[in-house]
Amino acid sequence: MIQQIRNLIPKPVKRFLRYWVTYPFFRLSLWRNVRYDQKRFRTWSSADGRPDQKIQLRSWINADYHKIEKALALRKPRPGFGTAVVLRLLENLELFQQQYGYDEICLIALNTLNNYLAFNEAQDHSDPRLSKRIEALLAATTAEALKSTGGGTIEIQRETIHQKSKLDLREFFASRHSIRQFAPDSVSRELLEQAVRMAQKTPTVCNRQSPKVYAYDEPSDRKRVIGCQRGNGGFGHEIPLILVVTSDVQTFFAVGERNQCWIDGGLFAMSLVYALHSLGLGAICLNWSVEKHFDQELHEVADIPASEAVIMMIGVGHLPDKLTVAQSCRKPLEEVLHYPKTSREPQLP
Numbered sequence: 001m002i003q004q005i006r007n008l009i010p011k012p013v014k015r016f017l018r019y020w021v022t023y024p025f026f027r028l029s030l031w032r033n034v035r036y037d038q039k040r041f042r043t044w045s046s047a048d049g050r051p052d053q054k055i056q057l058r059s060w061i062n063a064d065y066h067k068i069e070k071a072l073a074l075r076k077p078r079p080g081f082g083t084a085v086v087l088r089l090l091e092n093l094e095l096f097q098q099q100y101g102y103d104e105i106c107l108i109a110l111n112t113l114n115n116y117l118a119f120n121e122a123q124d125h126s127d128p129r130l131s132k133r134i135e136a137l138l139a140a141t142t143a144e145a146l147k148s149t150g151g152g153t154i155e156i157q158r159e160t161i162h163q164k165s166k167l168d169l170r171e172f173f174a175s176r177h178s179i180r181q182f183a184p185d186s187v188s189r190e191l192l193e194q195a196v197r198m199a200q201k202t203p204t205v206c207n208r209q210s211p212k213v214y215a216y217d218e219p220s221d222r223k224r225v226i227g228c229q230r231g232n233g234g235f236g237h238e239i240p241l242i243l244v245v246t247s248d249v250q251t252f253f254a255v256g257e258r259n260q261c262w263i264d265g266g267l268f269a270m271s272l273v274y275a276l277h278s279l280g281l282g283a284i285c286l287n288w289s290v291e292k293h294f295d296q297e298l299h300e301v302a303d304i305p306a307s308e309a310v311i312m313m314i315g316v317g318h319l320p321d322k323l324t325v326a327q328s329c330r331k332p333l334e335e336v337l338h339y340p341k342t343s344r345e346p347q348l349p
């Protein structure tokens with residue numbers, strides 16, 4: 001009977017009705033999920049201007065020292081530049097030192113401040129107020145500790161960059177495939193650590209380095225973690241190492257950065273995939289575009305802090321001697337690369 005009534009309704013009317021029945025559910029689900037992302041950002045970022053967690057304070061220090069090294073790397077830095085940034089950095093370093101003692105980021109910041117002092121002195125532009133506070137902070141550590149890290153700028157020759165980057169990457173890029181067949185051998189921690197170290201060179205906003213990697217190689221852990229993901233049917237059980245790439249929202253401190261975790265995390269994940277490829281391993285990105293309840297489940301199962309957004313999983317393993325991969329053909333270049341005309345027609349005088 002119901003079927004008969006259904007058959008009587010014309011198709012466009014059916015489509016119209018279906019749309020308006022599902023639309024409120026879509027709006028509700030979108031609202032809930034946006035609120036979920038918003039709550040994480042509100043709770044864990046310091047966009048409210050109060051970096052009261054250790055990682056948040058560290059992130060301000062990180063961003064500010066990097067602002068100084070960036071300015072020092074300009075062709076002609078302005079003598080005495082960035083006083084407001086330097087003052088904020090000094091205040092945050094003093095606070096951090098009192099509360100937690102110096103860590104590596106603080107040492108990098110101190111080296112950068114040292115460079116800043118040296119630059120200004122060389123330009124006959126010393127500010128005794130700043131020098132005094134910087135020297136007091138430097139006195140709380142040792143020359144040896146400062147030497148153990150970097151910070152500031154370095155001079156580099158074009159020839160050095162060219163020598164080290166002269167590789168034909170076309171073959172390298174073309175030979176990476178998403179791998180869905182793995183050899184049973186486990187992946188050593190040395191290889192994984194090498195790949196993550198390589199991926200750490202990925203650029204991040206103000207060098208704040210929000211991305212993190214969680215590695216699961218025990219069979220029961222792997223099973224639990226991969227069990228939360230929906231796109232590994234038929235091969236998930238073969239993956240010897242599951243990685244979860246996350247991005248720590250505590251490193252962000254402005255509303256404009258509300259989507260930055262996906263950008264920094266996505267760039268990092270890509271580098272990691274290429275690093276694994278360069279080490280002869282196979283890898284597959286595993287989607288984590290999910291709704292709130294799946295995300296909460298993974299955080300719990302994989303023991304990931306609530307302050308971190310999950311970017312994606314990556315399945316990793318050694319390659320079997322012979323395997324089949326999807327061709328995954330790419331769009332024509334013209335669909336991707338555009339040369340838009342940005343200006344209006346030139347006005348004739």
Ligand SMILES: Cc1cc2nc3c(=O)[nH]c(=O)nc-3n(C[C@H](O)[C@H](O)[C@H](O)COP(=O)(O)O)c2cc1C
Binds near residue numbers: 179232328
């Ligand atoms: C963020 C992201 C999520 C992905 N998720 C899945 C997934 O869940 N399952 C899967 O089989 N492939 C997944 N892939 C792999 C894509 O299907 C694959 O990268 C694309 O087809 C291009 O193929 P190629 O990597 O072999 O060049 C994902 C890729 C990316 C970048």
